[in-house]
Structures are given as structure tokens and as C-alpha cells.
Amino acid sequence: MIRDAALTWQLLREARASSHRPLAWFQRRHEAVLRRLLRHAYDRVPLYRRLYDEAGFRPDAFRSLADLEGIPPLSKARLKSARPDEVVARGTDRATCTVEHTSGSTGVPLEIVLDRFDRCWNRAVAWRILFEHGFRWTDRTLEIRMKAGQSYAIQKLGIAPKDWRSILDPPTRWVDTLVARRHQCVVAGAGTLELLAAASAAAPIRPPRLVVSDSETLTPAARARIHRALGTPPIDVYGLEEVSNFAWECERREGLHVSADSHIVEVGAPRGEVGPVTVTALGMWTMPFIRYQTGDLAAVAPHDCACGRSLPLLSAVHGRAVDSIELPGGRRLLWPFFHQILAAESSIERWQVHQRSPTEILVRVVPLTSDVGTTDRIRSVMQAKLPRDVRVVVEPTAVIAPESNGKRRLVIPFIR
Ligand SMILES: [Zn+2]
Structure with a gap:
């Protein structure tokens, strides 16, 4: 020793x-x-x-x-x-x-x-x-x-x-x-x-x-x-x-x-x-x-x-590298892209982005308040920055659970 x-x-x-x-x-x-x-x-x-x-x-x-x-x-x-x-x-x-x-x-x-x-x-x-x-x-x-x-x-x-x-x-x-x-x-x-x-x-x-x-x-x-x-x-x-x-x-x-x-x-x-x-x-x-x-x-x-x-x-x-989203045209989105949009929202506590299919992005947010306009606002701001064929869905949730290793992922890509 x-x-x-x-x-x-x-x-x-x-x-x-x-x-x-x-x-x-x-x-x-x-x-x-x-x-x-x-x-x-x-x-x-x-x-x-x-x-x-x-x-x-x-x-x-x-x-x-x-x-x-x-x-x-x-x-x-x-x-x-x-x-x-x-x-x-x-x-x-x-x-x-x-x-x-x-x-x-x-x-x-x-x-x-x-x-x-x-x-x-x-x-x-x-x-x-x-x-x-x-x-x-x-x-x-x-x-x-x-x-x-x-x-x-x-x-x-x-x-x-x-x-x-x-x-x-x-x-x-x-x-x-x-x-x-x-x-x-x-x-x-x-x-x-x-x-x-x-x-x-x-x-x-x-x-x-x-x-x-x-x-x-x-x-x-x-x-x-x-x-x-x-x-x-x-x-x-x-x-x-x-x-x-x-x-x-x-x-x-x-x-x-x-x-x-x-x-x-x-x-x-x-x-x-x-x-x-x-x-x-x-x-x-x-x-x-x-x-x-x-x-x-x-x-x-x-x-x-x-x-x-x-x-x-x-x-x-x-x-x-696997925690980033690739869009159909080959454009890659890293977490700062989402952060820039979501950090502007003071009414959300945390978020996670899940690409459910090549053209559908689910944004899960834990709201701090019951501001009903939040999800609509996030959806329209994000949609405006993405190609038209990519659909954005925003879903409020009470909790974003960690993975089995205890880590929380911000961005989960679609795996073929
Ligand atoms: Zn230094």
C-alpha cells in the first residue's frame, strides 16, 4: 500500500x-x-x-x-x-x-x-x-x-x-x-x-x-x-x-x-x-x-x-458520435443544435430527442410550469430549422429516466 x-x-x-x-x-x-x-x-x-x-x-x-x-x-x-x-x-x-x-x-x-x-x-x-x-x-x-x-x-x-x-x-x-x-x-x-x-x-x-x-x-x-x-x-x-x-x-x-x-x-x-x-x-x-x-x-x-x-x-x-441524428440528406445534428432551441425555453427543465424514424423526431420535455404554449412553440421553432419532410413531435413528460448504466442521453438516433 x-x-x-x-x-x-x-x-x-x-x-x-x-x-x-x-x-x-x-x-x-x-x-x-x-x-x-x-x-x-x-x-x-x-x-x-x-x-x-x-x-x-x-x-x-x-x-x-x-x-x-x-x-x-x-x-x-x-x-x-x-x-x-x-x-x-x-x-x-x-x-x-x-x-x-x-x-x-x-x-x-x-x-x-x-x-x-x-x-x-x-x-x-x-x-x-x-x-x-x-x-x-x-x-x-x-x-x-x-x-x-x-x-x-x-x-x-x-x-x-x-x-x-x-x-x-x-x-x-x-x-x-x-x-x-x-x-x-x-x-x-x-x-x-x-x-x-x-x-x-x-x-x-x-x-x-x-x-x-x-x-x-x-x-x-x-x-x-x-x-x-x-x-x-x-x-x-x-x-x-x-x-x-x-x-x-x-x-x-x-x-x-x-x-x-x-x-x-x-x-x-x-x-x-x-x-x-x-x-x-x-x-x-x-x-x-x-x-x-x-x-x-x-x-x-x-x-x-x-x-x-x-x-x-x-x-x-x-x-x-452515435448520439447524433443523421437526416435523410446526410446532414448531422449534434446536441448543441437542439440545445440552442430548447435552452431558449425557460419553462422546461430537461429534454431528450429521439429520432423515431429517419424522418420523425420526438422531443420529450419535462416542463417546469403548465404553460400550454411551450410544446407548440418548440415544435414550430424546430420545424422551421429542419427540412420540410422531417416531422417534429413534442411531448411533455414527467420524467426522463436514465439508461441502465445510469447515464442520460440527450440525443438518441434512429437505428436501422
Ligand atoms: Zn486553460
């Missing part, structure tokens, strides 16, 4: 020190680590040996970052269809490893195998984001999830103590806990934070120093509601259960900085435009993730952040 804590602390220190390094430092690091990682994956992980052999790729073909796109990407489907022993480095002693399971938001849950180093690296990568925002080791955290995470002996000694609550509990229970325990840090998905905010009206909450929103899309309206109710503006954090969190807002909230010391993040589009996100985890050796296609969409910011950190900046993460 002491050894793990020492390694995590060292990795955390290195990560924090990197935030202001020159770009050339990241470039050298990416090239050096990736060369080793590719050789390791090709020699010891059967999945990568097969993937690279099929594509005729050899690890020594990668000499500099200019060769990055020549490395065959790994799709989720390919990873999920592999046998468990094919994705883990040969010679791994599973008895000393931790096995984590993803929530399976895109179907089958995935088993993630981490040895001691990978485990500490994952922890350091997540902690780093909190420390960029002034987290202190004595801060008490409230984390609300589907399942409680691990508790560590060290937390009982008062180091980063954490209370876990279930998203299945009534939100008033989270509020009671927050009032009683006066947490300095609150971590949950954006939808959960919204429910916490709605349930906390008039409760004597001491504003936490940090409110971290992850897992789901944090819309501007949700951000404002959470800020108002908890007294603290939330920090949007992006990552994958497979490779930890790797992009986060700084105090300026002008976009999401990429943890470039620990991950290589590629956006498959020109700067400023939306494209698919591919990620490489530089500290996962037992079960490597190299050019992993996340299925998410993001855009690289057209400017640098004024905070002075040299880490690259994403202007926005638009969530999963």
Missing part, C-alpha cells in the same frame, strides 16, 4: 509539473513512449500483433509523430470481439492485477486489467485534474455513481476521504449527506448533478470548492443551474472508463485541456472542426490502448488558452 501511494504521488507530481512544459517536450515524450509501447504491444499482446500484421505495419515504421496516422487504429468492436487473453500482455500475473469493468454504455461491458503501475497511473491521471483546481489531500469528496468505487485504508486516516452515494438513492438523500458532511468536492455525471441541484433548493449547503461533472454532456443550461444551486461553477471533465479522464476545463473554462503528458489525443478533423476522437494511453502496459477509437466527437480549439498552460485545448466535446 505504501509503495502504491509513493508511486502514485510521484506520477502525480510529474503530471502536474508538465502542465507548463513547452510543446517540444510533449512531442519528445510522445515519440519516446510510443516507440516503446508499440514494440511492447506487438511483441507481447496478441491482439496488436494480429492487428498490425493484418495491416502490414511494423513498430519500427513509427519514428516520429509524423508517422502517427500510419499506426492502425483499434476499434471498440475489435477490442470487444477479442478473447480476454488476447488483449493482455503475455506473462501478466493476473493474481497481482486489478480487474475493472466498464458500464457497457455501448453494449457489452469490457474487462480492464491493470497491474500495479497501470493502477497507480490511472489514479494519478484522475487526481491530477482535481489538483489543477486546488484540491487538497484533506478535502472530503462526495461521489455519486451507479456503484460505489473502491475505498482505501489511507482514506480512513483522513487522506482524501470520500463518501459514495448511489444514483439510485432519492436526490434528497444526497442533499442531506452534503449538508451534514460539508464536502469540499462533489463528483458526478452532469445529469446527476442537475438532479442534486434541483433537490437542493433552500438547503443550507456550504458551496463545495470543486464540483466535477463527467460521463455525460454538460449543457450550458445545466451548468448554470448547478452553479446557482450549489454556489460553485462545475468543471467539465472528459474521459473514458477504459483509459481514465484525459481532458478537463481549467479555471477559465474556455475549453478542455488535454492531459498531453499521459494521453495522445487526436481529432480527425481540421482545427476548429468537429471530428472523431482517437486516444492513446501512455501509461497502460498490461492492456494497452493505442490509437483507440473512442466513438466520441470533439473539436480542437482554434486558439490557445489564456491560463498559460501549454496543454492542447479542445473547444468542445460533443459526446458519442
Whole structure:
């Protein structure tokens, strides 16, 4: 335990020190680590040996970052269809490893195998984001999830103590806990934070120093509601259960900085435009993730952040590519399209868009008041922005339930 804590602390220190390094430092690091990682994956992980052999790729073909796109990407489907022993480095002693399971938001849950180093690296990568925002080791955290995470002996000694609550509990229970325990840090998905905010009206909450929103899309309206109710503006954090969190807002909230010391993040589009996100985890050796296609969409910011950190900046993460609607002509609608229209309606609390057929869009809204004009107004504004052959239906509903993994989707496309 002491050894793990020492390694995590060292990795955390290195990560924090990197935030202001020159770009050339990241470039050298990416090239050096990736060369080793590719050789390791090709020699010891059967999945990568097969993937690279099929594509005729050899690890020594990668000499500099200019060769990055020549490395065959790994799709989720390919990873999920592999046998468990094919994705883990040969010679791994599973008895000393931790096995984590993803929530399976895109179907089958995935088993993630981490040895001691990978485990500490994952922890350091997540902690780093909190420390960029002034987290202190004595801060008490409230984390609300589907399942409680691990508790560590060290937390009982008062180091980063954490209370876990279930998203299945009534939100008033989270509020009671927050009032009683006066947490300095609150971590949950954006939808959960919204429910916490709605349930906390008039409760004597001491504003936490940090409110971290992850897992789901944090819309501007949700951000404002959470800020108002908890007294603290939330920090949007992006990552994958497979490779930890790797992009986060700084105090300026002008976009999401990429943890470039620990991950290589590629956006498959020109700067400023939306494209698919591919990620490489530089500290996962037992079960490597190299050019992993996340299925998410993001855009690289057209400017640098004024905070002075040299880490690259994403202007926005638009969530999963599958969480967008394709119209018959090929036009794609991402959540901001709907948000722009629906956020103008102060009388709705939340919404979800479901494409029921290629030409029918159902908008489900939870109204705050019984304003009968709301649904008609939304329908006509949205209809005016869409082709005439696409039909918009607006339906008031009392509640929009989360999916079985606890996440709430804003946009659900029609699947043929
Ligand atoms: Zn910044």
C-alpha cells in the first residue's frame, strides 16, 4: 500500500509539473513512449500483433509523430470481439492485477486489467485534474455513481476521504449527506448533478470548492443551474472508463485541456472542426490502448488558452458520435443544435430527442410550469430549422429516466 501511494504521488507530481512544459517536450515524450509501447504491444499482446500484421505495419515504421496516422487504429468492436487473453500482455500475473469493468454504455461491458503501475497511473491521471483546481489531500469528496468505487485504508486516516452515494438513492438523500458532511468536492455525471441541484433548493449547503461533472454532456443550461444551486461553477471533465479522464476545463473554462503528458489525443478533423476522437494511453502496459477509437466527437480549439498552460485545448466535446441524428440528406445534428432551441425555453427543465424514424423526431420535455404554449412553440421553432419532410413531435413528460448504466442521453438516433 505504501509503495502504491509513493508511486502514485510521484506520477502525480510529474503530471502536474508538465502542465507548463513547452510543446517540444510533449512531442519528445510522445515519440519516446510510443516507440516503446508499440514494440511492447506487438511483441507481447496478441491482439496488436494480429492487428498490425493484418495491416502490414511494423513498430519500427513509427519514428516520429509524423508517422502517427500510419499506426492502425483499434476499434471498440475489435477490442470487444477479442478473447480476454488476447488483449493482455503475455506473462501478466493476473493474481497481482486489478480487474475493472466498464458500464457497457455501448453494449457489452469490457474487462480492464491493470497491474500495479497501470493502477497507480490511472489514479494519478484522475487526481491530477482535481489538483489543477486546488484540491487538497484533506478535502472530503462526495461521489455519486451507479456503484460505489473502491475505498482505501489511507482514506480512513483522513487522506482524501470520500463518501459514495448511489444514483439510485432519492436526490434528497444526497442533499442531506452534503449538508451534514460539508464536502469540499462533489463528483458526478452532469445529469446527476442537475438532479442534486434541483433537490437542493433552500438547503443550507456550504458551496463545495470543486464540483466535477463527467460521463455525460454538460449543457450550458445545466451548468448554470448547478452553479446557482450549489454556489460553485462545475468543471467539465472528459474521459473514458477504459483509459481514465484525459481532458478537463481549467479555471477559465474556455475549453478542455488535454492531459498531453499521459494521453495522445487526436481529432480527425481540421482545427476548429468537429471530428472523431482517437486516444492513446501512455501509461497502460498490461492492456494497452493505442490509437483507440473512442466513438466520441470533439473539436480542437482554434486558439490557445489564456491560463498559460501549454496543454492542447479542445473547444468542445460533443459526446458519442452515435448520439447524433443523421437526416435523410446526410446532414448531422449534434446536441448543441437542439440545445440552442430548447435552452431558449425557460419553462422546461430537461429534454431528450429521439429520432423515431429517419424522418420523425420526438422531443420529450419535462416542463417546469403548465404553460400550454411551450410544446407548440418548440415544435414550430424546430420545424422551421429542419427540412420540410422531417416531422417534429413534442411531448411533455414527467420524467426522463436514465439508461441502465445510469447515464442520460440527450440525443438518441434512429437505428436501422
Ligand atoms: Zn486553460
